[in-house]
Amino acid sequence: MSQLIVDDLTKKFGNFTALDSLKMEVDKGEVYGFIGPNGAGKSTTIRILLGMLKPSSGEAKIFGKDAWRDAVEIHKRISYVPGDVNLWPNLTGGEVIDLFAKLGGGADINKRNELIERFDFDPSKKCRTYSKGNRQKVALIAAFCTHSDLYILDEPTSGLDPLMETVFQECVLEVKREGKSVLLSSHILSEVEKLCDRVGIIRQGRLIESGTLQELRHLTRTNLLVETREPAAKLKELEGVYDIRRRGRSLSMQVDAGALEAVMRYLSALGIISLESSPPTLEDLFMRHYENTDRQRSGSEA
Missing domain, CATH: 3.40.50.300 (P-loop containing nucleotide triphosphate hydrolases)
Incomplete structure (x- = not known):
C-alpha cells in the first residue's frame, strides 16, 4: 500500500x-x-x-x-x-x-x-x-x-x-x-x-x-584487481572494460556487468595469480547514469 x-x-x-x-x-x-x-x-x-x-x-x-x-x-x-x-x-x-x-x-x-x-x-x-x-x-x-x-x-x-x-x-x-x-x-x-x-x-x-539497488546495478561496473602469469596485452581490445591501470604487478579495471564472463574467460587463459572483485557502489551508479544520459543527449543532438 x-x-x-x-x-x-x-x-x-x-x-x-x-x-x-x-x-x-x-x-x-x-x-x-x-x-x-x-x-x-x-x-x-x-x-x-x-x-x-x-x-x-x-x-x-x-x-x-x-x-x-x-x-x-x-x-x-x-x-x-x-x-x-x-x-x-x-x-x-x-x-x-x-x-x-x-x-x-x-x-x-x-x-x-x-x-x-x-x-x-x-x-x-x-x-x-x-x-x-x-x-x-x-x-x-x-x-x-x-x-x-x-x-x-x-x-x-x-x-x-x-x-x-x-x-x-x-x-x-x-x-x-x-x-x-x-x-x-x-x-x-x-x-x-x-x-x-x-x-x-x-x-x-x-x-x-x-528501482531496488539490485535492479539498478545494471548501470554500474564491477571493480576488478587482477594479477596474471602472462601479460594481459589484449585487455584494452575487449568490450566493456574501462579505466585500466597498473598497480604494482596487478591491473585494476572496471567491467560492465554484461562483459564479466568474457573478461574472466580471457584472464583465466592467462593464468590468474590473484583476483579481487568489489561490487559497484551507489556512487558509481549515480555517476555512470549521468555519464550515459549526457552521452545519449549529445548523440541525439549530433
Whole structure:
C-alpha cells in the first residue's frame, strides 16, 4: 500500500520548469532514497509534499490525501527533518524538542529521553549555543520520538559526526521495522545504500531511474584487481572494460556487468595469480547514469 504518491507532478516558476511530470511512490514500511544533484528538483518536491508549494499540475498525495488541500491533516502523521535547522535562540534544546513533539501529535517521553542519551545531546543549553550538528540532533530527536507514519528527511545528517550518523541509521531501521515509511533525500550515497529499499534518481525535474539497488546495478561496473602469469596485452581490445591501470604487478579495471564472463574467460587463459572483485557502489551508479544520459543527449543532438 502506497503512503505517498506523486503522479505527473509539474512545478513551474515563470518560464523555468523545476519539476517535469515527476512520478514517485513510497510504500508502507519502505525506506525510499531520493537522490540527485543540486538543482535537480528534490527540495521543490519536498516543499510540495509538505504543502508549502502548490503544484502547477499533477498531484501529490500522502495517506490518500492531497498534499496541498489537506496539509493540516497530513502534518499530524508526518515528521520532517530539513538539512539546515533554525531554532529559537532563547529556548533550550529540550524545550524545542517538546514544542516540535506537541505540534506533531505528542511525544513518547521514554523514547524522547532514550534518544537524547543515544545522540549524546545536552537539552539544557540555549539553542543559540548549539553547533549545526546539535541543531540537527534537536530535529532528529523530535522527529523520532513522535508517533509518525511517514518521515520526510531532507539531508538529515548534515553536520553530524560519523558516530551520530550511525545512531541516525539505527533510528531509521527501527521505524522501518515498526511499519513506518521514510523518504530520504541525501547526498551521502553510502547512507542511501545502507538504508534504502528502493532508490529514485532525479535530474532536471524528472525521475530518470527508479528501482531496488539490485535492479539498478545494471548501470554500474564491477571493480576488478587482477594479477596474471602472462601479460594481459589484449585487455584494452575487449568490450566493456574501462579505466585500466597498473598497480604494482596487478591491473585494476572496471567491467560492465554484461562483459564479466568474457573478461574472466580471457584472464583465466592467462593464468590468474590473484583476483579481487568489489561490487559497484551507489556512487558509481549515480555517476555512470549521468555519464550515459549526457552521452545519449549529445548523440541525439549530433
